[in-house]
């Protein structure tokens with residue numbers, strides 16, 4: 001379980017997270033929605049230590065990532081053990097262009113997890129089968145469509161078998177057509193009870209697969225609840241206003 | 249045309265040219281051997297967060313690129329002799345100057361290449377658990393090498409021609425041979441021969457880079 005309390009993060013004088021709290025339970029899908037600039041990416045990046053928070057408390061599976069004001073991070077061994085259980089999929093895929101699809105997925109297995117080549121290959125192929133890309137194992141990222149590239153990125157994250165998978169707008173740089181192929185991979189993962197935190201602008205999709213939804217507004221969690229709560233009976237006027245943009 | 253009526257003289261000239269070519273190749277390869285890795289470390293230092301590392305290297309690069317290599321050769325060789333009475337080996341002083349000079353140019357090329365890699369590559373590697381060193385060696389550097397191949401080929405070509413400058417330290421070199429042969433035989437042919445040698449060497453450099461680019465064609 002992830003517990004985040006009163007997270008503050010600013011870039012210089014720009015306060016981006018202004019005291020947000022949330023938790024993520026094992027086996028659930030948490031959807032994070034909100035207008036652009038509200039701090040959704042920053043929140044995910046803080047969980048993955050791509051950004052460091054200024055103050056607050058983050059705990060992952062009873063291990064403390066950081067706490068206090070100013071935030072004090074745990075020793076490296078703890079940070080690494082936490083990171084091993086976090087996966088991240090980016091809006092821009094961030095595949096390694098000089099590696100084949102297979103190598104993109106195996107490289108962390110062999111070089112970080114110290115798996116043998118054969119084991120890494122097998123694990124990677126399983127992860128590629130999951131996203132339906134096992135046939136493309138020997139191709140290079142530039143030879144794939146955006147949707148396929150994003151599915152490779154998902155396989156790459158899955159292969160490391162993290163307990164939590166974070167997605168930062170995984171379909172925002174894709175055409176509607178390619179969006180659906182990526183969303184169906186996420187749908188499948190949610191059916192397998194993969195714990196996921198998904199930042200998305202796909203409201204219908206969030207409503208369909210999320211167990212809980214967070215609506216972020218201007219660096220704050222403006223509202224959280226079940227998809228039913230948020231999408232059918234939003235309480236906060238800002239949520240109402242935000243959702244209205246999608247229903248038109 | 250007197251030169252060609254005297255086979256002995258022609259042979260002597262050719263063997264001198266051969267020696268000069270070997271010297272040029274020595275300067276070329278030794279410079280690359282040391283300047284290529286040194287340039288990379290200078291580039292990394294130049295991008296360091298620590299101003300005590302970054303600023304001196306900034307000035308170093310400015311000096312090396314901002315003054316003529318000719319002057320640097322003279323300072324490196326005659327400087328220690330003049331100031332401390334240390335007599336450096338001429339060839340050593342020459343190589344040292346070339347390495348220091350070219351490393352500065354290479355550093356800026358590396359730096360440009362490194363800065364052109366999107367931050368997403370570092371972030372993906374970090375999230376996968378790569379150390380910083382592994383990220384650089386396995387993910388960043390191979391892509392940098394592909395991106396800097398073209399500007400590097402320019403520098404290599406210039407280096408071939410710059411080898412002519414070692415004559416400043418009275419080291420026998422292609423162009424010097426050509427000039428003395430030319431004045432002895434009252435002919436401009438030796439100068440053309442010298443030109444042809446540089447051209448042939450650079451044709452080799454060009455061929456190498458064509459091959460090298462092709463090696464990296466498998467991805468974009």
Ligand SMILES: Nc1ncnc2c1ncn2[C@@H]1O[C@H](COP(=O)(O)OP(=O)(O)O)[C@@H](O)[C@H]1O
Nearest residue numbers: 011014016034035036037038039040041042043
């Ligand atoms: N690395 C950064 N440096 C400075 N400002 C940043 C940085 N990353 C994000 N921001 C700022 O933080 C705010 C929130 O950004 P972000 O978390 O990306 O929002 P969202 O993902 O909800 O669109 C924006 O105003 C953005 O300009």
Ligand SMILES: [Mg+2]
Nearest residue numbers: 040041042169
């Ligand atoms: Mg974002």
